[in-house]
Amino acid sequence: MSSARDIILQRIGKAIEEGRAPPRSERESGAEARLVAKERTVVPKGANVSGEEAIALFTQKAQSVQTTIQHVAAISNVAEAVSQYLTAKNLPQAIRRGSDPLLDRAGWEAQPLMEVTIGPSDGFDRVGLSVAVSAVAETGTLILSSGPDNPTTLNFLPDHHLVVLPADRIEGPLEQSLRGIVDHSSSNGGLLPRIVNLITGPSRSGDVEQQIVLGAHGPRAVHVILIGDHPTAV
Template sequence: MSESSATARSQILNGIRRSLRRGEISGDQRQAVEARLARPPLGPTVARAQLAQPEKVALFCQWAETNNATVARVAVPDVAAEVVSFLARNNLPARAAMAPSPQLADYDWDSQKMLSLRRGRGEAADQVSITGAFAGIAETGTLVMASGPEHPVTLNLLPDTHIVVVREADIVSGYEDVWTLLRERYGKDRMPRTVNTLTGPSRTGDIEQAMELGAHGPRRMHIVVVRT
C-alpha cells in the first residue's frame, strides 16, 4: 500500500471512529478481529457444484449457455481457429482487442492470417475483445476477471462481443473457492483493484420485463473452454 493510500485509509477510519465516539479497539476485541481477518470464514456452498472436475466443467458450460453465452470446448492448438470460426459464424470482423496477458500468449494466433489483433485496453471503437479469465464458477456459469496491466477492465465492458478463453483447470465449484484462490495468488494486502464477475452477456429486464441484451456491456459472449 502506498503512503498516500495509507494516509487516506487512516483518515477514513479515524472519521468512522469519531462518528462512533470511540478509539481503536484493543484487547479481546482486537484479537477477535485479527483472527477473523487472518482466517476469513467461508460462506455456504451449493451442493450441485461439489463434483469431480469433468462434471464441474460440464456444469459450468451448462449454466453459461443457460445465461445466454455460447460455449466451445477445444484443445490448446485449436483456440485461435475457434475464435476465427466464431467471428465468421456471426458475421463479425476478423479483428479484436486482446488482453496483453501471458495467459493468452501460448495460443497459436499467428496461424490465423486473417485475424488482426491489437493488444491493450478496450477502446470505444472496438467491436470484439478477447480476454482470459481468472476462474470460472460451475455453480452459476460465471466468469471471474481480475483487473491489472495484463487484463484492462475496459475489455470486459466496451466491445459489443466478448470472447473469453478459460482453462478447464481454472473452473472451480463456487464463489468461496474464487476468494480463496485470489488470496493465495495475490496476498490479502495486494488484491486486484477490481474483480468482475460476469454471468453471460450484459442484459436487463427493467423495461416492461422484456429481456434486452447489451444494456450495460457486451451483448454477445463466447466462452472458449480449453482442455487441460
C-alpha cells in the same frame, strides 16, 4: 468538528504511540490466525463439484443464460477458435486483447489475416478477448480481475466478449473461486486486483415493458473458449 471515525482512529493511534497496543507483528499474526481459524461458509451440495462434474455444471449453467461455449484441446488452438467465431458472426477478422501471458501462446501466427491489438478498449472495438481468472460452476459465472493483463474495458465496451477459460480454473461454489483470488495474491506480493468482475451471460435488461433485451449495458454476446478437460491440457 471531528467525525466519530476520526476520534476512534486518533485513540487507536495514541494507544499505539504510547505502547498500550500490542506490537504490529503480534497484531498481524493474530489477524492471520483468526482468518485461518474462521469456519468456511456452508456450501450447497449441488455446488460441491470438481473436475468433469464442474465442467459439465458450468457448461449447463452458462448456456442457460445465453453464454456460448466452444471447447478446444490446448491454448495453441485459441486463435483458430477466435477466427471461427468471427467468421460465424460475419465479423471482421479483428480483435482487441489484454497482455495476459497465456494469450501469447494462443497460435496467432497461424492466423496471419487477423488483426490483433493489445490494450484497453477505446469503445470502438467490435470484439474483446479476455482471460478468466476463475469460473463458478454453480451459477455459470466468469470471474475476471482488472489489470494490464486483462483491462476491464474489454469486459464491457465491445459488442462481443470472448473469454478464454482453462478448465482447471472452474470451481464449484463462488466462495472457492473468490478464495482462489486471495490465495493467488498472497503468493504474488499480497496485492489484490482493484476490480473483480463477475459476469453471468451477456448484458441484459427488462426495463422496457419487461422484454429482455441483450446488450443493453454491455456486450450482447459472451463466448467462452474452454481449454481442455484437465489441468495438463493447458
